[in-house]
Structure formats: C-alpha cells, structure tokens
Amino acid sequence: EVNSNFARILGTYYGTDARVVRRYTARLFPPGYRPMWFKNLTVYRLPADWNLSAAELEEKLSQRTLQPCSPLEMFSRGWVAPSTIGRMLHTVNQQHLIALGVDQKLLPGSIIRQETERRAQVLADSQGFPVGRRQMRDLKMRVTEELRARALSRRRSTRAWIDPVNGWFVVDSGSAKKAEEVVEALRDLLGSFAVQLVETDRKSTRLNSSHITI
Numbered sequence: 001e002v003n004s005n006f007a008r009i010l011g012t013y014y015g016t017d018a019r020v021v022r023r024y025t026a027r028l029f030p031p032g033y034r035p036m037w038f039k040n041l042t043v044y045r046l047p048a049d050w051n052l053s054a055a056e057l058e059e060k061l062s063q064r065t066l067q068p069c070s071p072l073e074m075f076s077r078g079w080v081a082p083s084t085i086g087r088m089l090h091t092v093n094q095q096h097l098i099a100l101g102v103d104q105k106l107l108p109g110s111i112i113r114q115e116t117e118r119r120a121q122v123l124a125d126s127q128g129f130p131v132g133r134r135q136m137r138d139l140k141m142r143v144t145e146e147l148r149a150r151a152l153s154r155r156r157s158t159r160a161w162i163d164p165v166n167g168w169f170v171v172d173s174g175s176a177k178k179a180e181e182v183v184e185a186l187r188d189l190l191g192s193f194a195v196q197l198v199e200t201d202r203k204s205t206r207l208n209s210s211h212i213t214i
Helices: 004-014 018-026 054-062 109-127 133-150 176-190
Strands: 042-045 075-080 090-092 095-105 153-163 168-171
Touching (some): 054 176, 075 176
Antiparallel strands (some): 042 168, 095 153
C-alpha cells in the first residue's frame, strides 16, 4: 500500500487527492515488485525543453556507473541501479527512477592525528630531539596516505524520480545538499540540466502531518 503521507504530499503537488495518487503511483511498480516509497521530497521543475528518451538517458547513465574508491581516493560518485531489476533506469508508464551512488572512505581526522603523534614520538626518541614542524607535516601526509589505502568505504544512494509527462523532478532527500548533489551529477552527465527548485511556504518538518502549498 502506498505510504499515505507520501501520497498526500504528491497529491498536493498534482492538485488532486491521495486516492488518485495511490492509483497513479501504484502503476510505477508492476505486480511482484516491492514499491520503494520516498521518505522525503525535494521537488524541482524539469526544464521546459526536456526531451531525452528513456533509451538515451539509460545509455548515458550506464557510462557513469559508480566505481569503488581507488587506494588514493576518499570519494567516488556514479550511477547505480534504482531497483532490484538491475537496470540503470527503471521506467514504467513514462515515469523514470534513477539513483546516484556515493562511496566514501571512513577515515576520521582523530585517527590520523593519533597515529601521527605516535609515530612522531617514536621518531623523536630515535633521533634524540623533538620532531620539527616540517617533519610533522611530512609524517602526517605519509600517515594519511597509508591509512587512506586501507580505509573501509561506506556506500549510500539517493534516488530521484523523473516525470517528463507533468514536468517534475523529485529527489528522495530532505537535505538540500544531497538533492543538489544529484542535480549536479545529472548536469555533469547531460551537459545541461536547468531544473528549478519548487519553494513551499512551510518548513519540511511539517510535511508529514499536513498538506503543503506551492
């Protein structure tokens, strides 16, 4: 069953009630597939000249898939499959789902500082005098490089819904930073993606219990 809050919020955007949105949204997922409801919404208007076909979009997404971080990278970004079907673009009834994946290595500054200080003490003992500023800087760089190569990565993904029929682009995130990350990645992929953020007159924290007004 469609999440009632999600349906009610979308219903406000489309100028209809939640029951209509339930029927509309249910068509996104054929029988046998578990629906993936957005928990948060950041809504944009698609560019008026959007005319990219599903095949063209999927081909472009497939050229920029998420790759694991290399030993020298702290961050990697690319497109991932938005559903269990496994394709880079999930399309039903001219509605598209995409997902941006991000791999980020977990390397807290406190760990780097702790290991640098430990090695600095060992070096000071061996050379017989305190470690100088330049030595400390070089030592910190070496520690960072070594730990970065061994650091574990955390993966996250942010899904987005493209509705070319009604002209909406909806990101599944209440964070403006994460939503803009998806927009920026699409802009980089397509060369141009001039969406317009839809402003509301209420704070997002109240969307779960009431309608919004555009």
